[in-house]
Structures are given as structure tokens and as C-alpha cells.
Amino acid sequence: MGETNGGHDEGRLWTVDEHLTDILRQLTPLEPIDVPLLDAQGCVLAEDVTVPVALPPFDNSSMDGYAVRVADLAGVRDGSPRVLDVIGDIAAGDATLPTVHPGQAARIMTGAPLPPGADAVVPVEWTDAGRGGGPATTMRAHSADPSGATGQVRVHRSATAGAHVRPRGSDVAAGELALGSGTLVGPPQISLLAAIGRARVRVRPRPRVVVISTGSELVPPGEPLTPGSIHDSNSFALTAAARDAGALAYRADTVTDDAEALRDAIEDHLGRADVLVTSGGVSVGAYDVVKEALSGGPFGGAGAFGAVGAFGAGVPFGAAGSSGTAGSGDGGGADGGAGSGDGKGGSGDRDRDRGGSGDSGGAAGAGGASSSGGGAAASGSGGSGVDFRRLAMQPGKPQGFGLLGPARVPLLALPGNPVSSYVSFELFVRPVVRTLMGMTPVHRPVVRARCVEAVTRSPRGRRQFLRARHHGDGTVTPVGGAGSHLVKALAHANALIVVPEETTDVAAGTDVDVVLLT
Numbered sequence: 001m002g003e004t005n006g007g008h009d010e011g012r013l014w015t016v017d018e019h020l021t022d023i024l025r026q027l028t029p030l031e032p033i034d035v036p037l038l039d040a041q042g043c044v045l046a047e048d049v050t051v052p053v054a055l056p057p058f059d060n061s062s063m064d065g066y067a068v069r070v071a072d073l074a075g076v077r078d079g080s081p082r083v084l085d086v087i088g089d090i091a092a093g094d095a096t097l098p099t100v101h102p103g104q105a106a107r108i109m110t111g112a113p114l115p116p117g118a119d120a121v122v123p124v125e126w127t128d129a130g131r132g133g134g135p136a137t138t139m140r141a142h143s144a145d146p147s148g149a150t151g152q153v154r155v156h157r158s159a160t161a162g163a164h165v166r167p168r169g170s171d172v173a174a175g176e177l178a179l180g181s182g183t184l185v186g187p188p189q190i191s192l193l194a195a196i197g198r199a200r201v202r203v204r205p206r207p208r209v210v211v212i213s214t215g216s217e218l219v220p221p222g223e224p225l226t227p228g229s230i231h232d233s234n235s236f237a238l239t240a241a242a243r244d245a246g247a248l249a250y251r252a253d254t255v256t257d258d259a260e261a262l263r264d265a266i267e268d269h270l271g272r273a274d275v276l277v278t279s280g281g282v283s284v285g286a287y288d289v290v291k292e293a294l295s296g297g298p299f300g301g302a303g304a305f306g307a308v309g310a311f312g313a314g315v316p317f318g319a320a321g322s323s324g325t326a327g328s329g330d331g332g333g334a335d336g337g338a339g340s341g342d343g344k345g346g347s348g349d350r351d352r353d354r355g356g357s358g359d360s361g362g363a364a365g366a367g368g369a370s371s372s373g374g375g376a377a378a379s380g381s382g383g384s385g386v387d388f389r390r391l392a393m394q395p396g397k398p399q400g401f402g403l404l405g406p407a408r409v410p411l412l413a414l415p416g417n418p419v420s421s422y423v424s425f426e427l428f429v430r431p432v433v434r435t436l437m438g439m440t441p442v443h444r445p446v447v448r449a450r451c452v453e454a455v456t457r458s459p460r461g462r463r464q465f466l467r468a469r470h471h472g473d474g475t476v477t478p479v480g481g482a483g484s485h486l487v488k489a490l491a492h493a494n495a496l497i498v499v500p501e502e503t504t505d506v507a508a509g510t511d512v513d514v515v516l517l518t
């Protein structure tokens with residue numbers, strides 16, 4: 001590939017793998033931040049967490065019943081109960097414990113410490129609960145019958161040592177690894193972290209993704225359509241997809257087909273986004289505003305944010321035929337600097353603006369932790385800009401990618417047809433989000449399945465991604481046609497059938513690769 005002209009790279013047809021590899025090689029995970037425990041949900045741990053004290057920290061009862069000495073119950077069976085003296089109650093949280101001597105028992109509640117002298121717990125259902133007669137079904141509340149803490153209890157069954165006792169450290173031992181770095185923090189992980197006393201934890205934050213749809217024909221849902229207009233679905237679908245991928249995603253106001261308006265919108269969101277995603281305007285039409293706005297001027301050329309060429313020396317992704325070597329030329333422009341830094345997160349500290357979400361440009365949340373060198377972490381050096389490419393795929397042939405501003409925020413320009421936009425997100429944007437989060441794997445799972453129906457007329461030289469329903473029996477069925485405007489078919493699909501570049505038809509019953517979307 002020779003030098004590009006104004007951010008365009010349409011001299012060759014890129015493969016899906018080349019495009020994705022080139023994007024991901026320029027990114028590194030976001031810098032870790034220290035957050036309160038609940039704010040860690042959905043983030044990836046950036047530290048190994050060890051257990052400071054054993055869990056549970058003491059032997060405790062797993063049942064409501066009586067703490068006993070096993071030796072006192074030898075030979076006990078139904079019809080021949082053993083009578084023990086009750087020396088008191090032990091409730092969860094009690095610190096002062098009575099000692100159980102031969103012939104004695106202590107009434108004990110679930111979670112309460114096992115008292116000295118006792119070596120087992122018998123459930124209340126194995127006893128008469130101190131009320132005489134046969135086995136009981138429950139204890140009376142202490143407030144209603146304080147006498148249950150004293151007197152005698154008849155035990156109808158014997159027990160073995162350790163019965164119904166949760167030993168100290170039986171969950172995790174002190175010094176043991178509780179959770180490793182790279183663990184996705186969900187409710188069970190938060191439960192463990194809280195149980196071992198962690199109030200804060202170090203994580204890689206969820207990337208802030210700003211989604212901008214372009215098109216003068218777009219009308220927000222809920223507003224009436226006028227002649228020639230359609231409802232904007234892409235920005236909603238992409239925002240939802242970004243959240244599903246783990247990001248904090250924000251839907252910006254739709255931008256008309258005006259290059260200056262788009263540049264203003266991008267500049268407005270650039271300082272508070274880790275990823276920018278645009279939809280539409282990347283093809284070859286006269287009104288393809290994204291290509292017009294980002295191929296030159298302040299973002300792609302020698303302007304306020306850019307470097308000369310897309311990434312520095314006019315060779316944004318390396319030599320022809322390769323998936324790229326980072327362009328390392330010096331970058332010009334007022335905010336581009338010399339282009340010689342390592343690019344790992346921009347210049348200086350930046351408020352991550354975490355804690356908020358919403359539509360219509362609500363990219364700035366309600367405050368949050370400040371992280372050093374905020375913004376998307378990108379490897380390599382040089383300036384910033386957007387490169388537009390043609391990919392050997394269907395749908396989604398036109399694509400754009402670049403790193404903008406001093407923080408080198410990734411921008412992915414997706415095509416405007418709804419199916420093309422969504423498929424492009426799954427193939428390219430989702431891996432970007434998960435890379436920035438430090439998650440593995442970054443890709444959707446791919447399985448083999450038997451295609452129930454034949455696939456005809458797949459274009460030679462293009463990797464086709466067909467909407468499909470993947471079934472639990474190892475089969476898959478195409479859903480709808482190949483048209484990139486068929487939103488209903490997309491809504492009923494849970495997978496994508498992958499038809500390789502040189503395959504023009506797939507016979508019914510053939511095994512195919514299937515990308516699982518759920």
C-alpha cells in the first residue's frame with residue numbers, strides 16, 4: 001500500500017482479519033483505577049486479591065439446633081432419646097460463649113460460633129426443642145419463650161463429629177488467592193470481595209463509548225416522520241450493543257449531513273470518550289459526511305488535532321500487503337504535539353466522568369474517579385486521523401478507523417445500513433471495547449453447526465455474515481435474506497453464519513462456522 005491521500009486507503013481490498021488485527025494492535029487496556037466495591041461491577045480486576053483472614057473466620061453452625069458433644073449421643077435412636085441440660089443460647093454475632101460439658105447442650109442459631117466443648121450440631125428437627133414429646137419442627141422465638149434457652153432437650157438422633165458445622169477456613173484460607181487479575185467482577189465476585197473485607201478494589205474501568213448517527217433523513221423514535229425521513233435505529237442499536245459488550249455507552253444527538261456539524265460534535269465528545277463510534281456516511285456518495293469530515297481538516301490533516309497524514313508520516317498502517325507497522329512519523333497540529341510520545345493514554349490526568357449514562361449527548365457522567373492519562377490507551381506514536389477502507393465482507397464493506405486527539409481516542413466509522421452497522425459493531429467495535437477493558441477473549445464465540453437450509457449466491461471474494469438462528473441441537477437456520485436493511489430478520493437472529501470468501505453457495509446439511517451473538 002502506498003501513501004494515503006487525506007486519510008483514504010481505498011487502493012486495496014482489506015480482509016476482515018487484516019482490518020481487525022490492525023485496529024487491535026494499536027490499543028492497550030485502559031489504565032487501572034481504584035474504585036469503591038459496588039462501582040467495580042462490570043469491570044475487570046487489575047490486581048490479584050488475596051484473602052487476609054480465613055473465611056469463615058471461626059467454626060460456626062450451619063443449622064438452627066443444639067451444639068452437642070458427639071460422645072453424649074452414642075447409641076441414641078428414635079424411641080430412645082438422650083436428655084441433655086440446656087445451658088443457654090448462642091446467637092449469630094455472640095462473642096462470649098459458654099462451654100459445653102458432658103451431658104450438656106447449647107441452643108445455637110445458624111451462623112453462630114460453635115462453643116468450646118461441642119463438636120457437632122444437631123438440627124432442631126432431631127430434638128423436641130425443649131418442649132417434651134416427639135421431634136419438633138421449629139424453635140419458638142426467644143422473645144416469646146425465653147425459657148427455651150434453659151431446661152432440658154431430648155435428642156432423638158445421634159451425630160458424627162463435625163456434623164452441621166462449617167469449619168474455619170472451609171471457604172477460603174488466609175493467604176489464598178481469592179480472585180485473579182483479569183477476572184470480570186459481577187455479583188458473586190462482589191460478594192466474595194465484601195466477605196473478605198475489601199471496600200475498594202483496583203480495576204480497569206469500563207470504556208466510555210459515544211455513538212453518533214449521521215444522516216439528514218434520520219428522525220428520533222417518537223417523533224412523526226416527514227416525507228423522505230426514517231426513524232434512527234442505528235444509534236439505539238449501537239448504544240445497546242456497546243452496553244452489552246461492557247461499556248458505559250452514550251447516544252449522542254443525530255448529526256445532519258454537514259461536515260462542520262459532525263466535526264463540532266466529535267470535538268465536543270472527544271474529551272470525554274474512550275471510543276467514538278459513528279454510523280453512516282462512509283461510502284462513495286456525494287453526501288457521505290463522515291468521510292468528508294474526517295478525511296482532512298482538524299482531524300485528518302495538519303489541523304488542530306491531526307498529524308500530517310493519518311498517523312504521522314502519511315503511511316498509517318504500514319506497507320502494502322501487510323497488516324501494518326505503526327506509522328511513527330512526527331505529528332503536526334496545535335494539539336497533536338510532536339507525535340513522539342508512547343501514546344499510552346494521552347497527556348496528563350483526565351476526569352473519567354464516570355457514574356452517568358443517557359441519551360442526547362449525555363457523555364459526561366455525574367463525576368467519578370480520576371485516572372492518570374485518561375482516554376483510550378493506544379500504542380505507537382504519531383498524530384491522529386481516520387483512514388477509510390474497503391473490506392472483503394458482506395455486509396459492511398466500507399469502514400473507517402483512526403485515533404483522534406492527543407489521547408488518541410479510537411474512532412470506528414461504520415456503514416449506515418442497519419444490518420451492516422450492527423455486524424460491523426460485533427466484528428470490530430466489540431473487540432475494541434473488550435480490549436480496552438482488559439477482557440479475554442475479545443471475540444464472540446464461534447462454533448460449528450449444520451446449516452439446515454441451503455445458502456445460494458454468496459459473493460465470491462467476500463466473507464459473508466448471514467443472520468441466523470442457532471439451535472440447541474447443533475443446527476443453524478438462516479433468517480431473512482441478505483439485504484442489509486432487513487432489521488426484522490436481525491431482531492430474530494441469535495447468530496451469524498460465516499460463509500468464507502471463496503465459497504459461493506452452501507448446500508443444506510453442510511457444517512458451517514457460526515458466530516454466537518447471545
